[in-house]
Amino acid sequence: MSPSDTSTSPNSMTPGKKLEGLVAAAITPMTPDGQINLSVIHQYVDYLVREQNVKNIFVNGTTGEGLSLSIQERKQLAEEWVRQGKDKLDHVIIHVGALSLPESQDLARHAAAIGASGIAVIAPFFFKPTNKDELVAFLQKVASEAPGVPFYYYHIPPLTGVKIRVEELLDGIREQIPTFQGVKFSDTDLLDLAQCINKNGSEQFAFLYGVDEQLLGALAVGVNGAVGSTYNYLGRKTKLMLQAFAKPDLALAQKYQFLIGEFLNFVIKLGFGVAQTKAVMTFVSGIPMGPPRPPLVNASEEFIAKAKAKLDSIVWPDGD
Numbered sequence: 001m002s003p004s005d006t007s008t009s010p011n012s013m014t015p016g017k018k019l020e021g022l023v024a025a026a027i028t029p030m031t032p033d034g035q036i037n038l039s040v041i042h043q044y045v046d047y048l049v050r051e052q053n054v055k056n057i058f059v060n061g062t063t064g065e066g067l068s069l070s071i072q073e074r075k076q077l078a079e080e081w082v083r084q085g086k087d088k089l090d091h092v093i094i095h096v097g098a099l100s101l102p103e104s105q106d107l108a109r110h111a112a113a114i115g116a117s118g119i120a121v122i123a124p125f126f127f128k129p130t131n132k133d134e135l136v137a138f139l140q141k142v143a144s145e146a147p148g149v150p151f152y153y154y155h156i157p158p159l160t161g162v163k164i165r166v167e168e169l170l171d172g173i174r175e176q177i178p179t180f181q182g183v184k185f186s187d188t189d190l191l192d193l194a195q196c197i198n199k200n201g202s203e204q205f206a207f208l209y210g211v212d213e214q215l216l217g218a219l220a221v222g223v224n225g226a227v228g229s230t231y232n233y234l235g236r237k238t239k240l241m242l243q244a245f246a247k248p249d250l251a252l253a254q255k256y257q258f259l260i261g262e263f264l265n266f267v268i269k270l271g272f273g274v275a276q277t278k279a280v281m282t283f284v285s286g287i288p289m290g291p292p293r294p295p296l297v298n299a300s301e302e303f304i305a306k307a308k309a310k311l312d313s314i315v316w317p318d319g320d
């Protein structure tokens with residue numbers, strides 16, 4: 001499908017609605033022979049909305065193996081998520097970051113043309129920006145290709161190695177990037193996160209946290225929501241944690257965080273990454289997510305059995 005064939009108009013998810021709450025980091029379904037499998041995305045959207053109560057999606061990010069996909073595959077996935085999300089999802093955010101600036105700009109223009117509700121960009125991580133100005137200049141050159149689309153910086157230093165503090169980055173950012181809307185903050189540095197929120201307010205920008213096992217700590221410093229892999233299959237439980245925190249019932253919120261942490265702590269010790277996320281999502285949802293793309297390798301049968309037994313053994317406060 002070319003962008004002009006799409007049945008959605010630009011920004012047609014839920015126009016103007018602020019990005020907050022839970023955002024599932026989309027897994028990219030693949031066929032057993034490693035091709036992207038667009039045919040299950042319709043089912044995937046319905047599963048997120050009906051079973052996980054999650055209505056926002058972040059496409060082609062880390063969990064979606066975006067940097068392991070071709071530009072053509074990334075465009076096809078973006079189009080399918082926008083098409084299938086129409087009238088069902090509130091936000092479809094497309095990650096358009098790439099090592100090559102022209103490729104990133106091409107993806108940004110494409111996301112705008114198909115009606116994505118936002119774009120996000122990771123810091124380039126082979127030749128890296130060495131300071132804030134170099135990073136902002138790169139981001140600005142991508143954002144300006146989609147001048148009507150909200151722009152998010154995707155901060156994930158454990159994977160990019162780019163450790164420029166977000167607090168510093170945000171200083172004056174709207175003058176350079178008028179579409180700047182917020183940060184997907186996938187780091188454990190809560191001091192940096194808290195300073196960002198303290199200086200800018202979560203009214204002006206959206207701050208979305210990306211370390212699912214410690215979301216409660218980020219809620220305490222004022223994030224608006226979270227983007228993460230576990231919201232694909234623990235979205236409903238995490239929403240109950242958000243509700244408990246808002247009530248406020250801190251003891252209940254802690255129970256949910258501890259149980260989510262108990263599962264993640266268990267699987268992290270076994271070796272947990274995108275391949276394992278695909279396996280967990282497959283057994284929880286019943287939707288085949290397929291293998292990861294090399295160099296990642298399939299989760300082992302032993303991992304799958306142990307992760308399933310662990311998840312089944314958890315007794316949640318809501319009695320499920």
Ligand SMILES: CC(=O)N[C@@H]([C@@H](O)[C@H](O)[C@H](O)CO)[C@@H](O)CC(=O)C(=O)O
Pocket residue numbers: 025026058061062063064186210211212213227228229230264
């Ligand atoms: C390094 C990594 O993959 N982090 C995940 C987390 O959701 C992570 O899977 C979770 O906290 C478990 O460790 C997300 O931040 C990634 C993400 O949002 C994305 O796929 O774009």
